[in-house]
Amino acid sequence: MNDNPADEPRISSRGPYARSAETRSRIVAAAWAVFSEVGYTKASVSEIAARAEISGAQLFYYFSSKEDLLNIVLEERDSVAADLRTIEEAPVQDIPEALLMLAARNTDIPGNVRIHTILAVESIAEGHPAHQHFQERYRQLRESFLAAFGSMATAGYLAPDISAEYAAQSTLALWDGLHTQWLVEPRAADVAASLRQHLCSLVDARCSRLLGLQR
């Protein structure tokens, strides 16, 4: 399906020139930017090509379709951002800080929060090319969060009336919702501060200093 030169250098050929890889990454960067601004449906391939400073035809030499391009962008986003291993591998007492650092890192990547929020909601529609991708991504997020808060619960770090399920679900939802507010009106939402306070409300009062969370 995707016979672009960078992925599958053909046999008995000279292979991709150096310029090829650079052009390719320019296209991906432009696509990332446009998708993050207007989503997938409203994005136009011509606009992406224009920003990458190539012709529309050029783009189809590297990517077989608009959908193909979306998949590459999603792949890149998953690898560059939102690395859930930092939570899974963190020692139990560092989980809250690991979550906050992950949040901070996600915010630092330009357009990252925006592309996730816009594409995730757009892909709710069945038949959307990213529908399965985000269903799977949310499943992963729930799983990772549940594991993290589960180990906190068994270590006695969670407040007595807080279940790991609620902690995972509410943290994930709050995170998403704060991003939406921030995108609608950047001055009106302090994502990091609210996330921190929410985590405080989840942990046992006696442990909050131990976990590095001050109210």
Place this chain on the structure above:
Amino acid sequence: MNDNPADEPRISSRGPYARSAETRSRIVAAAWAVFSEVGYTKASVSEIAARAEISGAQLFYYFSSKEDLLNIVLEERDSVAADLRTIEEAPVQDIPEALLMLAARNTDIPGNVRIHTILAVESIAEGHPAHQHFQERYRQLRESFLAAFGSMATAGYLAPDISAEYAAQSTLALWDGLHTQWLVEPRAADVAASLRQHLCSLVDARCSRLLGLQR
């Protein structure tokens, strides 16, 4: 621009026929459904017309443009759902339950949560026809919530380390985020239960029974 018969009955004319109003509301209902499924950009007027069982041209007899139709749908949504006065007018001790009832009522209207979530995020893009509408709507929501939690704070109902600003922002964000999760995977999110527990974490422990919230 908009010379549809229902809005501006012309002088020296017979006025709209009886069937006209019903056709008009069929179109609005169809538009509501389609917008809630795929958003504004991807919605096609032909599809809306087909669901209303009329021709594409017919639709433009009643609405001057797709954008006009969107505005009518948003107007109807605001009036039928999310009535913020129930929060503003509630006595301070009933505010948590008023919030939960509002949430429940919003969920009961078919497609309501979905159309709000999808259009709100889609309209983040500047130049989107609903951009201003949702900016204004979120401002209203923040204002109402802040007033509600503010009066709870002065009544001593909030926990000592919870500010009205945090209570308002986090509740709104959690609400939105739970909706997103519920739309991605309906079985994975219990919107009402999580909202209730969040409100519990905001109120002072000594007041939680007084407010009708049990943990």
Place this chain on the structure above:
DNA sequence: GTCTATAGTTCGATAGAC
């Protein structure tokens, strides 16, 4: 740059309610 499909939209004529 060209091709084809489809989007939103308009027009002109017919059918039907009053």
Place this chain on the structure above:
DNA sequence: GTCTATCGAACTATAGAC
């Protein structure tokens, strides 16, 4: 017999694709 409601066909712009 009007005036409203309706629809098929055509127009224009823009999309993705080659």
